[in-house]
Amino acid sequence: MASKAASPFKRTLFTLLKIGIYATILGLIAVAVAVGVAMSSLPSYGELVRRDDLGQMIRVRAADNSILLSLGPSFGEWLPYSEIPPIMRNAMIAVEDRRFRSHPGVDPIGFARAVKVRIDRGRWTQGGSTITQQLARNIFLSNSRTFGRKMREAILALALERRFTKDQILELYLNRVYFGGGAYGIDAASRRFFGHSAQQLSLSEAAIIAGLVKAPSNYSPTADAEAARGRAGVVIQSMLEYEFITASEAAAAEPARVELVPPPKQNSVRYFTDWVLPQLDTLIDESVEPIDVFTTLDPGMQRVADQAVNANTPRALQGALVSLDRDGAVRAMVGGKNYVDSLYNRATQATRQPGSAFKLFVYLSALESGHKPDDVVVDSPVNINGWSPRNNDRVFRGPIPLRQAFAQSINTISAKLGEEVGFRTVADMAQRFGITTKVNTQPSMVLGTSDVRLLDMTRAFAAVARKGVAVSPYGIRRVTTAKGELLYSHETDDSRVLVAPWVAAQMTDLLQAAVLTGTGRAAQIGRPVAGKTGTTSSNKDGWFIGFSSAITTGVWMGRDDARPIPGLQGGRAPAQAWHDFMVQAVARRPVEPFDITVAQPEWQVETDAEVFSETSDGGMQVDADGNPIQPQDPAYGDPFPDAPAPPPGSPPPSREVNRPRLDEQQLDQEWIDRASKGRGELESEEPPEAVEPRALAA
Known part of the structure; x- marks a missing residue:
């Protein structure tokens, strides 16, 4: 009865065993096929030696072609396996993959440990990846920690082991891995942190470099020198544990005494490079090949x-x-x-806010509208829709040249000019x-x-x-x-x-x-x-x-x-x-006097008398807008009785700001036709040279 009862259980167990065996065989076949496909698609060793897939190198140069800044990956010399110091190779194996020489690209023990940590912590960690897997990830994959990525990483690692020798894999790894500070490869890292080639690495220096792979940003000497030295101590202990070095060699090593090359100072040049580099996106399409950016910055002037x-x-x-x-x-x-x-x-x-430096635009508008530096303007109280600006010294100077008003930054004059030409202008x-x-x-x-x-x-x-x-x-x-x-x-x-x-x-x-x-x-x-x-x-x-x-x-x-x-x-x-x-x-530049007497075009220097001197108009005078005005005759009296008298020795101010204007219905159309005959349309603005020195209304 017991055997009959056990028989269905045994059959089920046997069936499950067979399914497991078949699944394993199919899985192995699938892995073999995947590895074969991966092998066929792998680049050649020569192609992998190239490192232009690691990012774009950008060298920013000053006006004298000196290098202001280097951005992107930094590559040293590619060191063949035979030229890589054994102490460097052993340091990397000891801390990153102690079974490197024996596993087929994937370390089952390390992978099992990584799976356990994944279950315990709910996420993948760095542990479990062999040097070959890290090389596969660095070259072909992203750093996302998903099960799918880990499977692809493992397949690529197996393919790499079938395609290349252990020495070639270690050579590729040591020349391509990122060590922080922008340095890719042990030679770039050695030059970056110690100032010499990787062929001259000491035990302590090799331990510092090997310790950077785990967390380049955290352990990089450019980020935290003490953390880098402390991590090197862990590497040396691992080398001693796996008999890569002797106890006396471990005792003689002193990572704390290693001299590090100080990082370049982040001086004011970076303000300039931060401004120009984003402009590259609109200037060029190249985003892979290393480039040199030649700038306008003068290093001497920048220092000053x-x-x-x-x-x-x-x-x-x-x-x-x-x-x-x-x-x-x-x-x-x-x-x-x-x-x-x-x-x-x-x-x-x-x-x-620019304060009075903005008056540049006020005076440019005034000059363009016809004012001149010698025009006399009146510094007096002003009220524009309830706004009454004051001068800094609380003093009103009365009639002064426009040049003086600008030189002394008189606020009231700027307000009057702005009102005259228009704030929108x-x-x-x-x-x-x-x-x-x-x-x-x-x-x-x-x-x-x-x-x-x-x-x-x-x-x-x-x-x-x-x-x-x-x-x-x-x-x-x-x-x-x-x-x-x-x-x-x-x-x-x-x-x-x-x-x-x-x-x-x-x-x-x-x-x-x-x-x-x-x-x-x-x-x-x-x-x-x-x-x-x-x-x-x-x-x-x-x-x-x-x-x-x-x-x-x-x-x-x-x-x-x-x-x-x-x-x-x-x-x-x-x-x-x-x-x-x-x-x-400007010490080495020639002295350049300012040309402040630029000739105005002929149409600008014509006087009112030249523009409106047709004899057929019967001697009628017109104002700047072409409106007839009464002649200056004692019989008519002074048409400008309220204008302030100019100061002694100054030219009489123009009164055109308050000039009375005849109603348009009073205009003699026949006279307008005669005055404009043969001359085209009258100018809408008076020629600047025809403008008398003027006193702005308070």
């Missing part, structure tokens, strides 16, 4: 810029500087006092000159209440220095492959004219006056300088932007949290930093 910012920026404040050459090439860029402390680039990313002028942030059109905008970037403001001043031609800042001159193939070359655009040359010349006249006699006197460097200070309300920001000898430089100082700074003014620390930088930046 860094010194000028740090020496002049008060404690607890930040400073930024950007310097452009005539064509827009960025010669120096400092985004903060210390790149290690703060990666935030205040030259290209920060948006702050001023905003349009700012955007025309390269301001990329939003510009408001409230009356107070003329005093610089819209946030701007230092780079944008500097390019605007550079366009004035370039006689009205637009300046586009750029940092990349050309890009080539490592073999010298040209991928990109910068071409300067000289076609965009922002304002007429005579407008730029007159603006330069005003900017020069600001440095010679106005708020920017601290920026004088013994050669022609044109520039403007900027100070915001409550002294939150200080600016100085100016140009000399074809170099335009902008400086900003302030706090990142925009808190007030007592005593901060654009004419002090920022102007001094500008001075200290520019004295050396």
Whole structure:
């Protein structure tokens, strides 16, 4: 009865055993087929020696072609197995795969341990992978820890073991594995961390390198030198345990005394490279081959810029500087006092109020509309829709030349000019000159209440220095492959004219006056300088932007949290930093006097008398808009009885702002026809040369 009862159980057990055997056989066949397929698709040994699949190497070069920065993977020499020090080979085997010489590519014991940990912890860990499996993962797979990836890794490892010898596998591994700090392969790691070839590795150095594989980011000497040395001690103990070294050799090893090459300093150059490198995506399509990026940065000017910012920026404040050459090439860029402390680039990313530096656009608009530097304007109280700006010294100077108003940064005059030309016109002028942030059109905008970037403001001043031609800042001159193939070359655009040359010349006249006699006197460097200070309300920001000898430089100082700074003014620390930088930046450049007498085109210099002198009109006079006016005859009386008298010795002010205008119905159409016959349409704006020095209405 017992045998009959046991018989079904035995049959079931036997059936399950057979199924298991068949499944195992089928599984082995499937694995064999998979390994065979994998073997047939594996690259050749020569192809695996190439390491261009590890990422793109980028070398960033300065204007003198010196290397500013190397990014991406760093490769040393490829060392054949026979040239790899035995101490390095043994150190890697001891810590990563002690049964490397005996397993077929997959270590069953290690795999079983990894499965147990997977069940216990609910996730895969690094343990269990052989050197061959790690090589397969590094070359062909991702680092995801899934069962499917582990199976593919195992199949590829078996295929690699069938295709290559153990020595070849270890050679590939030691020359391709990542050791942190951007270094791939033992030679790159040795040069990166110890400053010499891997062929000269000591036991302690080999132990440090071998210990990095487990966690390159955590144990890398560039990240944590003490952790790297501590991990090396574990490697040495493993080498002693598996008899790769003797006890005396282990005792003599002193990883703690190994001298490490200090990592390169993260100086202010990184502000510049962080700005230019993202631009590669729009300039070139190459993303695999190693490339050289040749930039515009002048290393000497960059050092001086860094010194000028740090020496002049008060404690607890930040400073930024950007310097452009005539064509827009960025010669120096400092985004903060210390790149290690703060990666935030205040030259290209920060948006702050420019204060009076924004008056550049107010006066450009006024000059373009017909004003001239010698025009007499009235510094007096002003009220624009309830807004009444005051001058910094609370003084009203009365009638003064426009040049003096700009040099002394008179707020009331800027307000009146803005109202006269239109605040929208001023905003349009700012955007025309390269301001990329939003510009408001409230009356107070003329005093610089819209946030701007230092780079944008500097390019605007550079366009004035370039006689009205637009300046586009750029940092990349050309890009080539490592073999010298040209991928990109910068071409300067000289076609965009922002304002007429005579407008730029007159603006330069005003900017020069600001440095010679106005708020920017601290920026004088013994050669022609044109520039403007900027100070915001409550002294939150200080600016100085100016140009000399074809170099335009902008400086900003302030706090990142925009808190007030007592005593901060654009004419002090920022102007001094500008001075200290520019004295050396232009030292080897020829002195370039400013051309502030650019001739205006003929149609601009015609006087009203020349434009409207047709005898057929019976001698009738017209105003700037073409409206007939009464002749200046005693019989008519003074048509401008309320105009203020000009100061002694100054030219009489023009009164056109308040000039009475006849109703359109009073116009003699026949006279208009005669006056415009043969001349085309009348100009909608008066020619600048015909404008008398004017007094703006209070």
